[in-house]
Amino acid sequence: MTTTKTTTIAVYGASGITGGHILGELRRRGLAAILVGRDAARLRAAADAAELTDARITVAALGDHDALVAAFSGADVVISALPAYVDNGEPVLAAAIDAGAHYTDVSGEQLFLKRVLDVYSARAEAAGVTVISGVTDNSLPADLLAYLTSRRVAGPAEIVISHLSKSGGNGSKGSARTVLAGLDWFRSGGWHYADGELRTGATARHPEMTFPGDTAPTVVSKFPQPPVLTIPRHSEVSSVEGVVATSILDQLGGFTAEIVDSLPETPSADLRYDLVVDAYGSDGARVRGVVSGVDSYRDSALLTVETAVRLARGEAKPGALAPAEAFDAARVLDSLEQFGITWRIE
Ligand SMILES: NC(=O)c1ccc[n+]([C@@H]2O[C@H](COP(=O)([O-])OP(=O)(O)OC[C@H]3O[C@@H](n4cnc5c(N)ncnc54)[C@H](OP(=O)(O)O)[C@@H]3O)[C@@H](O)[C@H]2O)c1
Known part of the structure; x- marks a missing residue:
C-alpha cells in the first residue's frame, strides 16, 4: 500500500492579516x-483562530538564520507574509532555500523583487527549489494577463498595468508600513521597462485611463508595479509600465509615521478590485485583460497557497521565476474562479 505524504507549508508572518487568510486556506x-x-x-492565537490544532509552532527571529532554517526543515514550501520586504524579506527567503524548501511571498515591492531575481535565482537553482516572489492580488494576475494579452496583439506589445479599488476602502497597516518604508520609491513611480531596460523617471505614457465600467477617464500616474520586472522575461514587449489613479498616489505619497500609526490595524471589509492589463500592439490596437477580485488580502493569501501547492507538486523548474514562466497562465487564472475571482480578455 502506498501512502501519500501531506504537503507541509511553513508560514512566516502567520499572525498578520494576510497570514490569517493563508492559515484559513491551509486548513480548508x-x-x-x-x-x-x-x-x-x-x-498560537493565529493557529487557534484558524482551527489548526495540529500546527507546529516555532519561534525564530529574522536575525537568526540557523533557527529559521531549522524551523523550515520538513516544509515543502515557505510562504512569507511580512511588511516591508526591502527591510525584512531576505532572511526568510535565504533560510527557505537553505532548508531546501520552495518559496513564495506577498511582496508588492519592485526593489525587493529585483534583489530576488538578481541575487537568489542562482542559489535557488543550485538548491533545486523554485522561488516566486510577489504573489499578490496585483502582481500575479498582472504577470499572467500580460502573458496572455501580449500574444493577442502585433508585437512587440506595450503593456500598461493598473490596480483599481472598486470600494475605495483602506488597506492594512502592514501595507501602509510597506509604503512608508519605501516612500521615495513609491513617490517616484519606480521603474518602468522600455527598450530592453528598467528605467526611472518619465511620467505615464498614457496619462488617462478609462477603467472597466467607467464612461469618463481617470487621471493616472506612474506607479512601481513589480510585474514591470517579470513580464519582459516571458513576453515580447517594447514597454511595461504600472499606473494608479493620481488621487491614490497623492494619498500614499503623503504617508508619515504618525498617519500610519493612527490607521486601523485591519483593512476595510469591502476591498473589491479590478486588476487591468492593457496590451497595445505595434499597430495601436488594444487588448484588455481584467481580473476582478473580492478582497485584496484574502485573494493574495489564496494565490500564495495556490502557488505553494503547485510548487510542492513540482510544476515549476528551479530558480527564481515569474509566475508565467512557472505555470500555465490560463489554467492558474481559471483555478481562481472557485474563489469568486474572475478573469476576462476583452
Ligand atoms: N497588492 C499588494 O501588493 C498586497 C496585497 C496584500 C498584502 N500585501 C503585503 O502583505 C504584507 C503583509 O501585510 P499584512 O497586512 O498581512 O501585515 P500585518 O497584518 O502587519 O502582518 C505582518 C506580519 O509580519 C510579522 N512581522 C512584522 N515585522 C516583523 C519582524 N520584524 N520580525 C518578525 N515578524 C514580523 C508580524 O508578526 P507579529 O505578530 O509578531 O507582529 C505579522 O505576523 C505586506 O508587505 C503587504 O504590503 C501586498
Whole structure:
C-alpha cells in the first residue's frame, strides 16, 4: 500500500492579516502547517483562530538564520507574509532555500523583487527549489494577463498595468508600513521597462485611463508595479509600465509615521478590485485583460497557497521565476474562479 505524504507549508508572518487568510486556506485544503514568527503567543492565537490544532509552532527571529532554517526543515514550501520586504524579506527567503524548501511571498515591492531575481535565482537553482516572489492580488494576475494579452496583439506589445479599488476602502497597516518604508520609491513611480531596460523617471505614457465600467477617464500616474520586472522575461514587449489613479498616489505619497500609526490595524471589509492589463500592439490596437477580485488580502493569501501547492507538486523548474514562466497562465487564472475571482480578455 502506498501512502501519500501531506504537503507541509511553513508560514512566516502567520499572525498578520494576510497570514490569517493563508492559515484559513491551509486548513480548508487539509495541508499541514508550520507557523514561524517572533512571538509564540501571537502564533498560537493565529493557529487557534484558524482551527489548526495540529500546527507546529516555532519561534525564530529574522536575525537568526540557523533557527529559521531549522524551523523550515520538513516544509515543502515557505510562504512569507511580512511588511516591508526591502527591510525584512531576505532572511526568510535565504533560510527557505537553505532548508531546501520552495518559496513564495506577498511582496508588492519592485526593489525587493529585483534583489530576488538578481541575487537568489542562482542559489535557488543550485538548491533545486523554485522561488516566486510577489504573489499578490496585483502582481500575479498582472504577470499572467500580460502573458496572455501580449500574444493577442502585433508585437512587440506595450503593456500598461493598473490596480483599481472598486470600494475605495483602506488597506492594512502592514501595507501602509510597506509604503512608508519605501516612500521615495513609491513617490517616484519606480521603474518602468522600455527598450530592453528598467528605467526611472518619465511620467505615464498614457496619462488617462478609462477603467472597466467607467464612461469618463481617470487621471493616472506612474506607479512601481513589480510585474514591470517579470513580464519582459516571458513576453515580447517594447514597454511595461504600472499606473494608479493620481488621487491614490497623492494619498500614499503623503504617508508619515504618525498617519500610519493612527490607521486601523485591519483593512476595510469591502476591498473589491479590478486588476487591468492593457496590451497595445505595434499597430495601436488594444487588448484588455481584467481580473476582478473580492478582497485584496484574502485573494493574495489564496494565490500564495495556490502557488505553494503547485510548487510542492513540482510544476515549476528551479530558480527564481515569474509566475508565467512557472505555470500555465490560463489554467492558474481559471483555478481562481472557485474563489469568486474572475478573469476576462476583452
Ligand atoms: N497588492 C499588494 O501588493 C498586497 C496585497 C496584500 C498584502 N500585501 C503585503 O502583505 C504584507 C503583509 O501585510 P499584512 O497586512 O498581512 O501585515 P500585518 O497584518 O502587519 O502582518 C505582518 C506580519 O509580519 C510579522 N512581522 C512584522 N515585522 C516583523 C519582524 N520584524 N520580525 C518578525 N515578524 C514580523 C508580524 O508578526 P507579529 O505578530 O509578531 O507582529 C505579522 O505576523 C505586506 O508587505 C503587504 O504590503 C501586498
